[in-house]
Amino acid sequence: MPTLKAVLGLETSCDETAAALVDEGRIVRASVVSSQIDLHARYGGVVPEIASRAHLELIGPVVAEAFESAGSTLNAVDAVAACSGPGLAGALLVGVTAAKALALVAGVPYVGVNHLEAHLYGAWLQNPDLKLPVVMLLVSGGHTLLVAVDGRGKYRVLGETVDDAAGEAFDKVARLLGFGYPGGPEVDRHARIGSPTAVDFPRAMRGSLNFSFAGLKTAVALHLREHPEVLTSEFGVDDIAASFQAAAVDQLREKLAAAADMVNATTLVLGGGVAANSALRSSVVELAETTGRDALLAPLELCTDNAAMIAAAGWWRLQSDGPTPLSAGIDPSARLPGSTP
Amino acid sequence: MTFILGLDTSTNFVGVALADNGKKVAAESHFAARQHAEVMAPTIVDVLSSAGVTPHDLAAIAVGIGPGLFTGLRVGVTTALVMAQALDIPLLAVSSLELMAAGLGEVTREIVTVFDAKRGEVFYASFRAGEPTPVRLSVDAVVDPTELVDQLMARASDLVLLGDAVSAYPEIFARLAHAEVAETDFWVPSVTALVGIAASRLARGEVDPLESVVPNYLRTSDAIIPTGRKGPR
Numbered sequence A: 001m002p003t004l005k006a007v008l009g010l011e012t013s014c015d016e017t018a019a020a021l022v023d024e025g026r027i028v029r030a031s032v033v034s035s036q037i038d039l040h041a042r043y044g045g046v047v048p049e050i051a052s053r054a055h056l057e058l059i060g061p062v063v064a065e066a067f068e069s070a071g072s073t074l075n076a077v078d079a080v081a082a083c084s085g086p087g088l089a090g091a092l093l094v095g096v097t098a099a100k101a102l103a104l105v106a107g108v109p110y111v112g113v114n115h116l117e118a119h120l121y122g123a124w125l126q127n128p129d130l131k132l133p134v135v136m137l138l139v140s141g142g143h144t145l146l147v148a149v150d151g152r153g154k155y156r157v158l159g160e161t162v163d164d165a166a167g168e169a170f171d172k173v174a175r176l177l178g179f180g181y182p183g184g185p186e187v188d189r190h191a192r193i194g195s196p197t198a199v200d201f202p203r204a205m206r207g208s209l210n211f212s213f214a215g216l217k218t219a220v221a222l223h224l225r226e227h228p229e230v231l232t233s234e235f236g237v238d239d240i241a242a243s244f245q246a247a248a249v250d251q252l253r254e255k256l257a258a259a260a261d262m263v264n265a266t267t268l269v270l271g272g273g274v275a276a277n278s279a280l281r282s283s284v285v286e287l288a289e290t291t292g293r294d295a296l297l298a299p300l301e302l303c304t305d306n307a308a309m310i311a312a313a314g315w316w317r318l319q320s321d322g323p324t325p326l327s328a329g330i331d332p333s334a335r336l337p338g339s340t341p
Numbered sequence B: 001m002t003f004i005l006g007l008d009t010s011t012n013f014v015g016v017a018l019a020d021n022g023k024k025v026a027a028e029s030h031f032a033a034r035q036h037a038e039v040m041a042p043t044i045v046d047v048l049s050s051a052g053v054t055p056h057d058l059a060a061i062a063v064g065i066g067p068g069l070f071t072g073l074r075v076g077v078t079t080a081l082v083m084a085q086a087l088d089i090p091l092l093a094v095s096s097l098e099l100m101a102a103g104l105g106e107v108t109r110e111i112v113t114v115f116d117a118k119r120g121e122v123f124y125a126s127f128r129a130g131e132p133t134p135v136r137l138s139v140d141a142v143v144d145p146t147e148l149v150d151q152l153m154a155r156a157s158d159l160v161l162l163g164d165a166v167s168a169y170p171e172i173f174a175r176l177a178h179a180e181v182a183e184t185d186f187w188v189p190s191v192t193a194l195v196g197i198a199a200s201r202l203a204r205g206e207v208d209p210l211e212s213v214v215p216n217y218l219r220t221s222d223a224i225i226p227t228g229r230k231g232p233r
């Protein structure tokens, strides 16, 4: 293969339209993310048709901005990567189609990238000398995944959610408490004021590495039905937010700790949108300190979906597997590649 | 040499044509229901290489802008937008219903294009034949097929009907006894007509700013029911 240096990455799997230029899989020259949160806010969740339309309108400007901010052009790109799944079908199609068109114009390879694997590469982007084995907790509105990383392309899925994703639980509880969308940051803000021990919500799935958040959400809903006065009392919603968050974070921390022991992990990695939660961050830092492991927390701008991680994963995938044919499609329900379920 | 590449993905087909000075030099059309993204780029590669043309030889991109089925439509429009931007060449958008009418060539009757829009509705527009562009008699609209047929019944002139709504609602369109139904080969937007129309518009300097080019959905996204399910982030 000719020298492969600059990869243009595109990410459109959910409600972020993103483009990035990354050199050699680790030097981020530009990373542009255009969030559609405002477009979806009044629906309280991501509406696939709205997302697809917005991606189509935003992808050109976002790519142009990435080139401009890197001071580069398509002529200097050696490959184009796009997230091909998992994600919303109509949304994925826009990014994959745009990436193929750009690859075709530039006469360079196209590579389809798995979104979950790209989150793992987000960790290497931050620290190329990551000490293995790693246990990564990936928590967002779409996924809750506990993965052992033994090397690039070598993953073991240790646990995943049996019902709602972690971020989904935050959004649903936020709605119950009358907070805006997205709910995660609002729950976090109120939880700082409230008492985490005000209500003893259940810690689910003890003794397993799988997660469950549906029961916790139901427990919050039942509590509010039995005690409607908390919605109007001075610190009522703050206490519920704090108590819910404590139960959710406890569950996440407990499974991360058990997984780290199981694979004798050297490094704990936290990624995904929920990794922006302040209680979860401090809990993971404390876990790493007390067990003598390294902790790698995604900086806030890398917690949400971005294209730098797509370009980085694309660079490595090209080295290991070569280009993806232009006739390849999308896989909305793709699983983490190279992993044993 | 003025090469124009034309794309249309508003139906179950992916159509690609290449013209030189408005004359078709290569074209391909493939049945691609739900596989537009898989078929689009390889077909462009095929059409260009069969003519020995590279993307950098292109002077303009033309695209069928719909109305049509959203998922497929977005593949063609995204490809056209991204290619025009990357190559820094003009983009020309043409109604896919107009391209269906244009494919019919010289006919004396009124041309009525009806495309199955699902959800009990049809995309509709009517034209009279014209060179190089059919003359539009009505704007692209999404309508109830029964109401459309009621309205067409009242019209004196004879009609040529084309588009897959004719077979999606056979009883309804059968009421138009005076209409001729075009052969199914013509029920697809003509990319050969697209590159011809684009060449004459380009010659007149009529190009579409990139930011103005979005699929002609004819339905607001509010009409699309939220699923409440979230994807990954």
Ligand SMILES: [Zn+2]
Binding pocket: A115, A119, A140, A272, A304, A305, B232, B233
């Ligand atoms: Zn994600």
